[in-house]
Every structure is written in structure tokens, then in C-alpha cells.
Amino acid sequence: MKIKSAEFVVSNSDVAKCPKTKLPEYAFIGRSNVGKSSLINMLTSRKSLAKTSGRPGKTQLINHFLINKNWHLVDLPGYGYARVSKSSKKVFQKFITQYFGLREQLVTAFVLVDIRHKPQPIDLEFMQWLGENGIPFSIIFTKADKLKPKAIDKHVNDYKNILLETWEEMPNYFITSSSKDIGKDDVLNYIGELNEN
Ligand code: GDP
Numbered sequence: 001m002k003i004k005s006a007e008f009v010v011s012n013s014d015v016a017k018c019p020k021t022k023l024p025e026y027a028f029i030g031r032s033n034v035g036k037s038s039l040i041n042m043l044t045s046r047k048s049l050a051k052t053s054g055r056p057g058k059t060q061l062i063n064h065f066l067i068n069k070n071w072h073l074v075d076l077p078g079y080g081y082a083r084v085s086k087s088s089k090k091v092f093q094k095f096i097t098q099y100f101g102l103r104e105q106l107v108t109a110f111v112l113v114d115i116r117h118k119p120q121p122i123d124l125e126f127m128q129w130l131g132e133n134g135i136p137f138s139i140i141f142t143k144a145d146k147l148k149p150k151a152i153d154k155h156v157n158d159y160k161n162i163l164l165e166t167w168e169e170m171p172n173y174f175i176t177s178s179s180k181d182i183g184k185d186d187v188l189n190y191i192g193e194l195n196e197n
Helices: 036-044 086-102 121-132 149-166 184-196
Strands: 006-012 025-030 062-067 071-075 106-114 137-142 173-175
Touching: 025 036, 025 137, 036 062, 036 071, 036 137, 036 184, 106 121, 106 184, 121 137, 121 149, 137 149, 149 173, 173 184
Parallel strands: 025 071, 025 106, 106 137, 137 173
Antiparallel strands: 006 062, 062 071
């Protein structure tokens, strides 16, 4: 799929105020600083559609973007930033629970993880939560330019080994680098295929 148009629609902190259309939507979520804004900019070929933060934890809003006039790309707040207070963690949890509970238009979530790190409890717990709640998701490994191919294989295998302890199969996954424009077509073609079904 090629992205011909990408427009910002709305940012808000209230799931009830998200666009009321029935357009299919795809949500991007991950730890703060995982490279989510960079990935969204790469996918849409826009330099700053999603703001690259430098200030982790600041984007606590649900951002809807309309793509090709027929689907929504949703930029969800980053989780797990160590410096946010307990009360804002609670607000985040409520927010996310509501988002995933209410958005029937959601086709799939993309959980972003930094390929350089060993599987982190917070990411695994979040995937577990999605699975328990019947929310389809794929994993997007980010920053692949930072590792050699062998190390990439090893880190992906670490994930597989851990996930297969509780899951029957490894979720769909993508290896990406926004700096090197890697993985863009894989993710977009996947969304394109889902949109056709
Ligand atoms: P967000 O907080 O998840 O939206 O992350 P950002 O997109 O703002 O990126 C966080 C940091 O990681 C920034 O310093 C980016 O330049 C860097 N970054 C993002 N994507 C990549 C990538 O693919 N490769 C490398 N080497 N750095 C990246």
C-alpha cells in the first residue's frame, strides 16, 4: 500500500471524543522513546506528522491521523516512562483500557519494542493484557539499524522463546528502522491486506 495522503484529525484525552466514523483503525503503542513518532513519520513519509519527542512521556494523548481518506492511524501515549508519577500511570491505564475497550473500529494494535533490549516485563505484561482481552496485535521491533543481523535474530528469538511459554504462536512481527527506512513496506502492505478483508 502506498500512502497518498496523511492528515492530522484530532488529539484528545477522552476516548468518547475520538472520531465517530467506522473507518478501520490501527493503533501504535510502546514505551516512551521506543521510536514511535519516528516510525509514524517513516510510514507516512512525513517529516513531522507525529512529533519526535526528545521529551519522553509528554504525549499523553490519543492522536488520530486520517490516511488515504479511508483508515485511521492512531498514535497512543507511550507507557512506562520511569519519571511519571503513580497517579499519571493510573490515568494512563484507565485511558488505555477505555481505548481498547471502546474502539470497535480497531483492526489491530502494533506494539513497538526496541530491538536492542532484552524482553522487558512491561512490554510482555502489556502483550499479555492485549491477549487476555482478545485484542489482536503485532510486534514492531524498532531501531534495527543499531544491531548486526545476527544480534537481531538473537533478540527476536529471545522474544519468541518467552512468548511461546504462554502463547501458542509468535504474534506477527516486523523489523524496522526509521533511520534506515527499513520495514516500511512490510508494515504498510500488512495494513493494506487487512483493509481489504
Ligand atoms: P517516541 O518517544 O517513541 O515517539 O520516540 P521518538 O520517535 O521520539 O524517538 C526516540 C529517540 O530514538 C530519538 O532520539 C530518535 O532519533 C531515536 N530513534 C527513533 N527511531 C530510530 C531508529 O530507527 N534508529 C535509530 N538509530 N534511532 C531512532
